[in-house]
Amino acid sequence: MELADRAIGLLLSVISLSIFTYYTFWVIILPFVETDHFVHKYFLPQEYAILIPVVIGVALVCFLMMFIGYVMLRSKRKNA
Known part of the structure; x- marks a missing residue:
């Protein structure tokens, strides 16, 4: 491996x-x-040099927030 x-x-x-x-x-x-x-x-055109990283960053932040929310809800159920 x-x-x-x-x-x-x-x-x-x-x-x-x-x-x-x-x-x-x-x-x-x-x-x-x-x-x-x-x-x-x-x-690609120069406009995409800013647009692509911004879109990827927003998607990453959204994914992280969803993951943190999921973990918080899951831990709340375990404690109850």
Whole structure:
């Protein structure tokens, strides 16, 4: 099982590094590249650079609040 855990960890690290590199290039470097350059076709419009993380953050906060509420209700039933 240790080999499978290492493989999953490596895969998650590679995916995270790829997303970080893509987003960093998209937000920091791409605005300084001319708009008619071919590299622009590989990236979404700049508006999504803010919209996507905000939507993911709101979804994460909603999920965490639902989880905390579920745990609180469950612990309340155990105590009663």
